[in-house]
Amino acid sequence: MKVLVTGANGQLGKCLQKHSKKFPEIEFFFESSQTLNITSEEALTQFFNTHQPDFCINCAAYTNVEAAESEEKLAFQVNSEAVKTLAETCKTKNTKLVHISTDYVFDGLKHRPYLETDSENPINIYGASKLQGEVMISETMDRFFIFRTSWLYSEFGHNFFNTILKKADERAELNITTEQIGTPTNANDLALFILNLITENSNVFGLYHYSNQGEATWYDFARLILEEKQLEQDVHLKATFSYPTKAKRPKYSVLDKTKVEEAFNYKVPHWRESLVGLLKEVNSEGFRS
Numbered sequence: 001m002k003v004l005v006t007g008a009n010g011q012l013g014k015c016l017q018k019h020s021k022k023f024p025e026i027e028f029f030f031e032s033s034q035t036l037n038i039t040s041e042e043a044l045t046q047f048f049n050t051h052q053p054d055f056c057i058n059c060a061a062y063t064n065v066e067a068a069e070s071e072e073k074l075a076f077q078v079n080s081e082a083v084k085t086l087a088e089t090c091k092t093k094n095t096k097l098v099h100i101s102t103d104y105v106f107d108g109l110k111h112r113p114y115l116e117t118d119s120e121n122p123i124n125i126y127g128a129s130k131l132q133g134e135v136m137i138s139e140t141m142d143r144f145f146i147f148r149t150s151w152l153y154s155e156f157g158h159n160f161f162n163t164i165l166k167k168a169d170e171r172a173e174l175n176i177t178t179e180q181i182g183t184p185t186n187a188n189d190l191a192l193f194i195l196n197l198i199t200e201n202s203n204v205f206g207l208y209h210y211s212n213q214g215e216a217t218w219y220d221f222a223r224l225i226l227e228e229k230q231l232e233q234d235v236h237l238k239a240t241f242s243y244p245t246k247a248k249r250p251k252y253s254v255l256d257k258t259k260v261e262e263a264f265n266y267k268v269p270h271w272r273e274s275l276v277g278l279l280k281e282v283n284s285e286g287f288r289s
């Protein structure tokens, strides 16, 4: 089986690269923004003609929530228009598409975990562009999986987990918001889940919610990182209700995982266990980025 991973040098792409070694039966093509720019229809067509992948895992995205507010055109170009072209290419070439979306498609006004059937209502440009990408896929093709996830972190790249560890190293005072409730999700869990789904050649296509189990504020997330690193005495961690940002963010964005657990007979790990597991792993092996 041939699997194309786009945006392969991003956080999720790197987690897929790391875990790909456990799946020797798959021939992987890990393509970065330099080697396969998904906004180029010509580049996509050429790649698909040459390699004819069975699956495409689309990790390519515009993910800077703050900058998207002033770069709307670029956010929509990557997260929506390019995704439409990618879906059309997949359909023509009979390639199944695995696409990643976000909890930020919701407005956060609900007080119970969001279901796949709940109405979307993004409150920032990034969320709007990602929702538009989902629509493009479902209007274009049938053989797709869209996984909405949230608050992804890992040892790779730019994410809240690495930001907190860096600030802790600098012994900076940390002011962290309690204004949002959601679920931190270990990108390694999502990567492994996707790779297993591909090997099983599952055909229960559609839209699913996949984040870790449980709920937290960003403050809770930062606190557990510091506790597990035994840094809570050295770093001054302060809960702040409001941390000023350009983009609005949903106040509540916990995702309901019932559908994904039932469809794939899979138990989603709890965010606390996953975070503790990753910290143990990076402590023993050191950082890779």
Ligand SMILES: NC(=O)C1=CN([C@@H]2O[C@H](COP(=O)(O)OP(=O)(O)OC[C@H]3O[C@@H](n4cnc5c(N)ncnc54)[C@H](OP(=O)(O)O)[C@@H]3O)[C@@H](O)[C@H]2O)C=CC1
Binding pocket: 006, 007, 008, 009, 010, 011, 012, 013, 032, 033, 034, 036, 037, 038, 039, 058, 059, 060, 061, 062, 063, 078, 082, 100, 101, 102, 103, 130, 148, 149, 150, 151, 152, 153, 157, 158, 159
């Ligand atoms: N990070 C998070 O907290 C969450 C992420 N998601 C979604 O998960 C997916 C993976 O996110 P994550 O790995 O964290 O994001 P990253 O920002 O780490 O990675 C995105 C990658 O996409 C690449 N890319 C950007 N534009 C293009 C393009 N035109 N063609 C090809 N590649 C491109 C980037 O390359 P370059 O750096 O060279 O531009 C980067 O390597 C995304 O769809 C995101 O929306 C969902 C919920 C939470």
Ligand SMILES: Cc1cn([C@H]2C[C@H](O)[C@@H](COP(=O)(O)OP(=O)(O)O[C@H]3O[C@@H](C)C(=O)[C@@H](O)[C@H]3O)O2)c(=O)[nH]c1=O
Binding pocket: 063, 064, 065, 066, 101, 102, 103, 104, 149, 150, 151, 152, 159, 160, 163, 174, 175, 176, 177, 180, 218, 243, 245, 249
């Ligand atoms: C760095 C920092 C952030 N914050 C706040 C700002 C914000 O409300 C929240 C998280 O900030 P970040 O900028 O790290 O995260 P943010 O860009 O909001 O993360 C989002 O990224 C996109 C791609 C997604 O799809 C979402 O699921 C989500 O993970 O924490 C603090 O309170 N203190 C701090 O020191």
